[in-house]
Amino acid sequence: MAGVEELRSWVAVATQRTQGAVAAVAQASLQLEEARTALVAAGSAIGTGSAELDRSSGLLDEARASLAEAQRAAMAAVSTAEAYAARR
Incomplete structure (x- = not known):
């Protein structure tokens, strides 16, 4: 089982990648x-x-609205993962 620091590290990587994707979507x-x-x-x-x-x-x-929804979902995923890591 991964340690807390390793978990936080992976969440940080996921957050960074997601933020890059959100910027590309923007x-x-x-x-x-x-x-x-x-x-x-x-x-x-x-x-x-x-x-x-x-x-x-x-x-x-419509395409722009779909992209906006994708951005919201991606950022919600980041928030959820960060909240999980913070509780560990």
Whole structure:
């Protein structure tokens, strides 16, 4: 069975990796927002609404919402693991 210090060390590694992943997800979300903004600009440039561009923009919003949920879940996992390690 692992000692307390080893457990805390592994939790620290998991926390670090998760925080890196959360930062990458934040960057991906920003890029999706930039893509959505480009679609809105494209729609404005042609002067008429396009159902396909509107749908694409909506799908990008859904993707961003999914990424936000992934970030929340990842950070909840970190909090749970850290709380466990702190009780040891």
